[in-house]
Amino acid sequence: MVFWFRDDAGIPLYSFDVRGKHLSEARHWSAPEVFGPRAHFSTAPPPASLLVRDVKRRDEGVYRCRVDFRNTQTTSFRYNLTVVVPPEKPVVVDRWGRVINATTLGPHEEGDDVLLTCRVLGGRPEPSVRWLVNGVLVDEEYEHNTGDVIENRLLWPAIRRADYAAVFTCQAANSPLVPPKEVSLVLDMFLRPLTVEIKKPAETGEGGALTAERRYEVACESAGSRPPAAVTWHKGKRQLKRITEELRDNLTVSAMSFVPTLDDDGKPISCRAENPNVTSLFLETSWTISVVYPPVVKLRLGSSLAAGDIKEGDDVYFECHVRANPPARKLSWLHDDRPLAHNATARVFHSNQSLVLQKVTRHSSGRYACSALNAEGETVSNELHFRVKYAPSCRSGGVSVVGAARGESVVIVCEVDADPPAAVFKWKFNNSGETLDVAADRYTSNGSASSLKYTPVADLDYGTLSCAAANEVGAQLAPCVFQMVAAGKPHAPRNCTLWNQTADSAEVSCVAGFDGGLPQRFLLEVYSGGDDKPRVNLSAEEPSWTLRGLEWDVRFRLVAVAVNSKGRSAPARLDDLLFPDPEKRTASESPLGAGAAGAASAAAAGAAAAVALAGAAWRAARRRRKPRKPPAPPPDKAPDLDDAEPDLIPNNYCDAGPASLRRR
Structure with missing residues (x-):
């Protein structure tokens, strides 16, 4: 028989009886208050042993096995059963004492300090509590807290991008016979972007220049952000809104559509990638764009000149303000739509972007413009209407002959050119004997002309009439002259x-x-x-x-x-x-007559040539001759007057x- 005893008890807690039986028919008994059905003695395979299932902490103690033989001496064996009690599953709390029930830790920002406390309750013998990061032991120092609580506090300072998805594991173990109890947390992080790059459009011009008023698509790529970066565009200080965005893993691709203007030349276009969950951390890159455009041309009168006070003899200048990219390679000037070249003789000078006119005349008035040319095109400026004031002058040059018979009234119109219009007209009469002022009530004036009604009644009324005008610029230098003659x-x-x-x-x-x-x-x-x-x-x-x-x-x-x-x-x-x-x-000429006609034709041709020479000589003499004037009649005979033309x-x-x- 086999008996199992605990400590010094005299009553067995388990017996195995094979007296008179085969081993397979042995009778087993287990004290119900000790092991009950949890224990079973087995002889095969050797060595024989008592198997206790579901060991309890109370099962710990010294056990004695006694074997009684029929013919030999009784044998005893002693066994010390030590029961290991595993600790409870560890609990992790954060720096504020809050229990972390999730399997993830965070998310945290780069540079944060991670403070974790692992708490373990129970366990016999006392368990050891340690921290592992990605399976590597990093901390095995623990301490007792109140009761039978053991703690291990882990400080992981200034976490880096490389710490993303790191596994923090807290283990509690008190025996190599039992797997350690553990809990694992995966570190989640907000990651700032690593790269940001502007992809310039392929259709740019020389040196990456953009053409004004043409639409372009510009892309910006950013990688490394978690979650994916938010991308914003700025042109100068203004944010651009016309964008589309595509996300690929941790890559953000933002496309921006815009139409550059000439004002955008030299401005930076910037692309900013940032993780909105990460404070004060962003990446930005910029591209200073060059915009090419035809010249923008504006014409102004010289800043020191007053447009309404320019008169003949003044010096003036015009300023052509040109804005162009690439710079204008040619600057031209126009006067009334006709090219105005540099001409020192005419006192017209081109100087850089200025036009200088010296001693202007009335003919300098008109419409002025300048044009500039570059590789993008040619632009003509605004037209500047330039006015030159001048004193009155006769509209028709020379002496005008006015014929009138005695007693015949004629209206003589004195027309002048003046700017501003003439304000005053004066008429005079001269008949070689004296010069007389014509009374103002004898003529009328309307600004550009004065009309005088004149009736010669005697020989002394034939002579020279003259009129002169004046305006705010000055008086007329040379009067308009009308020669009054007896006419018919x-x-x-x-x-x-x-x-x-x-x-x-x-x-x-x-x-x-x-x-x-x-x-x-x-x-x-x-x-x-x-x-x-x-x-x-x-x-x-x-x-x-x-x-x-x-x-x-x-x-x-x-x-x-x-x-x-x-x-x-x-x-x-x-x-x-x-x-x-x-x-x-x-048809009427005969063959014989043809010969005579030929001779006559030859003679006629000679005569015609002579007449032609005579006619040419007459016309030449006519051109050289002064205008015909009638000879004076003999003093002793009065002229005969034609009744039809008495004057x-x-x-x-x-x-x-x-x-x-x-x-x-």
């Missing part, structure tokens, strides 16, 4: 000749008659049949015309007249003109009546 209708042209006639052309020349004291011109009128209206009307400054393109076999009447402001002269009539049909003329001085060296025209 011109005399008819005389000695009119039809010559140099060909198959389809002819020339007409006359000698001019008396012009009536006024400028005259000459008309040649061509009539056919009984028409009252001329088929052809030719005007000339000299009485010489060429006729071409008239019809064949039509008889034309030619009339020459002179015309001045007083009217037309009497007509001078020429012999009728006829251009024979060449086909009819050729004309008679022409004693030409026919007063209609002139005759003859063929040369």
Whole structure:
């Protein structure tokens, strides 16, 4: 038999009886107040042993095994059973004593200090409490707290990015026979971005320049942030809003769309990546953009000049303000849309971005502009309307001849150019004997002109009228002069000749008659049949015309007249003109007549050449001759006056009546 006793007790707590039986039929007994069904004695496999399941702390003690044999001496064995009581599962609290029930620790920011306290309750023998980080023992110093609580406090200072996802494990162990009790926490962290980079658009110009008013897409990439970084864009100090964002793991890709303007040239575009959970930690990069654009041009009058006070003789200058990228390579000036070149003779000077006009005249007035050219294009500035004030001057140069008969009233208009308009007009009359001021009530003025109604009644009323004006700039330097002459209708042209006639052309020349004291011109009128209206009307400054393109076999009447402001002269009539049909003329000529006609043609050609030379000489002499004036009548004979033209001085060296025209 086998008996198990505890300590010095005389009563067994377990027996194994095989008396008279086979081992397999042995009878087992276990004291219910000790082990009960938890214990079982086993002989196989050897050695024989008492197996106790679900050991309790009370089971600890010294056990004795006694084996009684039938024929041999009893044998005893002693065993000291030490029961190890595992500690309870560790509990981790933070620096504020709060129990951490989660499996994660944090999240914490980089640089934080992590303070953890591991508390372990119970355990026999007393357990050891230690900290491991990523499986590496870092702290095994612990201390007793109240009761049977053991604590190990771990300080992990200034955590770094490398500590992200680190596993902090607290273990409590009191025997190698029992696995340690432990709890693990994974460190969670807020991580700032590691990188930020602007990806410039591929379609930039030379040197990465952007073109004004063109849309571009610019990307910014940031990596290393947890959670992914928030990306913001700024242009100068202004935040840009037109963005799209894409997240890939810990990479943030932000795309910004914008249209640069010329004001953006030289401004920085910045991309800022930041973790909103991390205070005062961000990454920023910037790109100073270069924006190319056509010149922006503005024209101004010189800052020291007053636009309303410029008068003839002043020196002025214009300033062309140009803003361009790339810089303008050409600057031009325009005056009334025409190029204005540097011209020292005309006192026009180009100096850098200024235009200098010395001693301006009224002709300097007008619209001024400047233009600038660079690689992006050419721009014309605003137009500057430039005004030069000047004293009055005569609108028509020279002496104006005004013809009037005695008793005839004429209105003489004195027109001046002035800026501002003339304020005062004065008229004077001079007849070589004296100079008289014309009373102000005799004429009217309207600013740019003055009108004088004048009626000569005697010879002394013919002479020179002059008018002069003044404005705020000054008085007129040279007056407007009007020569009053006794005038009437011109005399008819005389000695009119039809010559140099060909198959389809002819020339007409006359000698001019008396012009009536006024400028005259000459008309040649061509009539056919009984028409009252001329088929052809030719005007000339000299009485010489060429006729071409008239019809064949039509008889034309030619009339020459002179015309001045007083009217037309009497007509001078020429012999009728006829251009024979060449086909009819050729058909009527015989072979023999052709030879004679050839000789006649040769003679006629010679005569025509002579006449042409004579006509050319006459015209040259005509141009050299001074204007014709009528000779004075003999003192002992009064001039005969034409009843139709009583105010004309008679022409004693030409026919007063209609002139005759003859063929040369």
